[in-house]
Amino acid sequence: MNESSVSRIVDYPDEPTALLQQLLDAVRNHQPESQIYMNLATIDDEFTVLNRTVLYRGISVDKCVIYATQRFTRNYKNIKANAKCAVTILMPVVSLPSQGSTPFLWQVRLLGATAVELPESELDAWWNRESLSAKIRDTIFPCGQPVDYDELKAKHDQFLKEYRASGKPLQRPPTFTAFKFEVQRYDFLKVGLNQIADRVQYRRQECGHWQAMHVAT
Template sequence: MFLHSGLTASTNKPALHRNFRAECKLVARTTKRCSVAVLTLEPKVSRFVCLKQHHKNYAHIASIGDSTSCVYLNQRQKSNTDHICVRSEERKMETSGLSFITNVPENPMQIFANWHNEANEHSDPNLFLDTMTIAGLSDTDDLLNRNVILRKHDDNGLIFVTERNTMKFKDFVKNPSVAAVFLWIYMINGTAVTRQVRVLGKVAELSELEIAEFYKEEPLFARIRSKICRCGEPVDWNDLKAKHDLTLKDYQDGKDTLPQRDTYTAMRIIPQKFDFYHARRHEIADRVKYTLEDGKWINYHIAT
């Protein structure tokens, strides 16, 4: 169809959108054989339409197939023209293209690192967070997802920290299957870039030595949270505030160093599949899929 205005019509009872008269301008030029009507339906977009016949204040517009639409004509704009020629003007601002993921390495963690670094470089440093959404099955086999902070990535996978008293830790101990996703949108040379990374794999807890290294990097609020909060349990905010303020004062006075508690832990996502999605504005996205087969990564492009 070459007319899109929110206006519908039938050959028996043409319908008219209430605001169409205010939104549409029609200028007709009549010759011996035909007239050309130009309708401006939206900013910077014009349409040359074909008027086959008119009925009272309406005129039917010829279209592809058996469908018809109609447009309002006032008394001065109506004509007795038998036929009005049809042409359509291309949208000047529209474009299209195909994005392509180049330099696909054998190890998917290498392309992950490259994309992660680029997103970090071109994003606002005050807003960029290494957030990933992870999903797994609960103890009642319900699918649950949540956002966590990516603390580290290397050739062996993706690491996040949590507490052993959280639902997600208990769920992953029971069923280690996990799905994770990253979404990065940023500008490069005035062009919007969208990149998404999806990961399927298993979750495993790190060694105590590795966990201890991550705890040393925790900011003060996170260490206080580890001491006073039991994730998911009911709490009175005023009581929690009192515990927080007392713990903070004891730390500032040197009475409490906030050592690592046995609930603090870190977990690694060991990938088995990757799906990398890349698209620039006004382009069809490209995707590269990785699958781990017999200890070796196999990759190939797939359609969006």
């Protein structure tokens, strides 16, 4: 028998990052070792628009999503040339207690996002949260350049050996940086099997507060 129903987002908080945090916590409660990824699209002189899947880093004190990168990468150069970005976070299977026991697919879009580079004084804190593999990549990998795998693997293994022997933490390279996304709207979509999705959109008002509303999918 064909089925159809309408999804519904209920009991959502006043702040969009609070709902985002609830979803992230639900994913990690189900899969403690899982990582959250987001799709980032930027304007590019050569390819017009470029998108890539990047690791979600966290939420800043002023409630902005954080993105970390290197100053020599194309994405950094794209953002510095045009700070307007599009960001999507997709969470395919989420069981959120406030939304019932059934798992749903959630999509979170950051609309009207402007990337603002963090000051040097804040970068160490985000560097310290990076995984060892990310720190090694940021230190020795030539992003976007043609490489010989065996040479790169040997370079990695030697670097890792020396790091372990030293017993010292890896220092933040001068190329490491991070951005926060200042957003005009957050768009949350929830949908299950054979359902029409529901969306709740948070729209920033001139006073700085958020207005939340259901919008048609």
